[in-house]
Amino acid sequence: MRVGTVKEVKNHEYRVGLTPESVRELVTHGHEVWVEAGAGDGIGASDAAYAAAGAVLKPLAADIFGSCEMVVKVKEPQAAERAMLREGQVLYTYLHLAPDPEQTRDLVKSGVTAIAYETVTGPGGQLPLLKPMSQVAGRMSIQAGATALEKAHGGRGVLLGGVPGVLPGRVLVIGGGVVGFNAAQMAVGLGADVTILDRDPEVLERLGTHFESRAKTRFSNRANIEQMIAEAELVIGAVLIPGAAAPKLVTRDMLALMKPGAVLVDVAIDQGGCFETSHATTHADPTYIVDGIVHYCVANMPGAVARTSTYALNNVTLPHALRIADLGWKGALAANPHLAAGLNVSGGKVTYEAVALELGYDYVPVAEVVGN
Structure with missing residues (x-):
């Protein structure tokens, strides 16, 4: 799978979706990783460090959104980023959709498969990615x-x-x-x-x-x-x-x-x-x-301590990113119900019940989407 990460554009957001170490793990699994130039500047990770880890450096976010099958971010996509999302693409990031009708509308319209860190579960109902x-x-x-x-x-x-x-x-x-x-x-x-x-x-x-x-x-x-x-x-x-x-x-x-x-x-x-x-x-x-x-x-309070936050976040998000890349999103969700709980939007459907109820969408269970 071609996986990409971009430089975050939210105000004073310095974290990045993939560290050089995470890139190396994905490359070791046989995947191609594209990184927007300068994406790691906020955590002190140079383009050279990403290149040494096996990443392909690209000058623009549009290159990543336009060609990568999965985009790994930290914060919810901003309006300009949402305009670049496309049907069948996997977006793996924090979303926080319930209070954000505009973002939800754009994700539904795009046809993207959006997996939210904050609703992925763990044993005992924990939220390990949050x-x-x-x-x-x-x-x-x-x-x-x-x-x-x-x-x-x-x-x-x-x-x-x-x-x-x-x-x-x-x-x-x-x-x-x-x-x-x-x-x-x-x-x-x-x-x-x-x-x-x-x-x-x-x-x-x-x-x-x-x-x-x-x-x-x-x-x-x-x-x-x-x-x-x-x-x-x-x-x-x-x-x-x-x-x-x-x-x-x-x-x-x-x-x-x-x-x-x-x-x-x-x-x-x-x-x-x-x-x-x-x-x-x-x-x-x-x-x-x-x-x-x-x-x-x-x-985005943790963005102020970007290096600590990025490495702490990658520790918990990378294993699921590897599963998605290795198995495809449907295979990964079918194999892991905790990851399946992270699916919020897919193919124009809202698949997280609390978001659907809050924003007035029809709720479509994850099992129906994964089974298609």
Whole structure:
């Protein structure tokens, strides 16, 4: 199979779909790999490194989209990229379709087979291709929140760890999954006063066992959210419903309960955000203020630490990329139900139920598409 990767064009996105090491693995399996010149610059991977790994360097993204049977990316294709997609081609990347009707429409129209990293499953319902970026985003959320809390950035002027004689900042983490756990870990490490909310008793028990007295846990309901955001200097939104739009757990009315200059960091923004007042921002202009509350809603947070993120991502995406290239997409999906869960769009049909329900498409089960 001819596999390609392109230079990401989303604002301040420096990650790349394939590292030179991943290219070498694909070439070793007998596949041809095309790489857009400069695609690895953001992670310090030169064109020479790709060439040494066996890649064919191409000057334009159009060369990749026009000739490769599978395109491996990181972020969802932007409008100009979607215009180059074609029927029968495999697109393997993050998609986050539920809050993005325009992208979904274009993918359906193109006839492409789109496999989304974020809905590929693992044993026990895990999301292994989302996990490393959730780990990065969770840890970065505290860094970003701490910076936004600085007075010069519009924040309350609070140091999360405090100093002797001055209380530490209060951090509320809504959601105790991978993002929430990693956010709490970083906040605890800084010496902040940390509370984690979740609805799953097993998750709360696991968090309580891990953090002991270093972080508090509470059941997530409206009353507890209202009470805790009134006390917090920093609130991390870390709620995920796989493939679906995030629930709006903090309403605009609730902002009036918060301290002026407090900060909301919405890590769920890729799925539409879990705060009612959230809208996606970029690394170039990461924050805005609503009713005195600073909002940080960067939709590609891990792109800021591109080298760490790219290598962590390739560790989990490459095995499936090899299966798709070796067996063809239908063979790979038929052989692996976890990978099959990643199929969101194929041949003009929406094959992920949550996306179909959210955006009003007819849902076509993966088995029907693979069996054709």
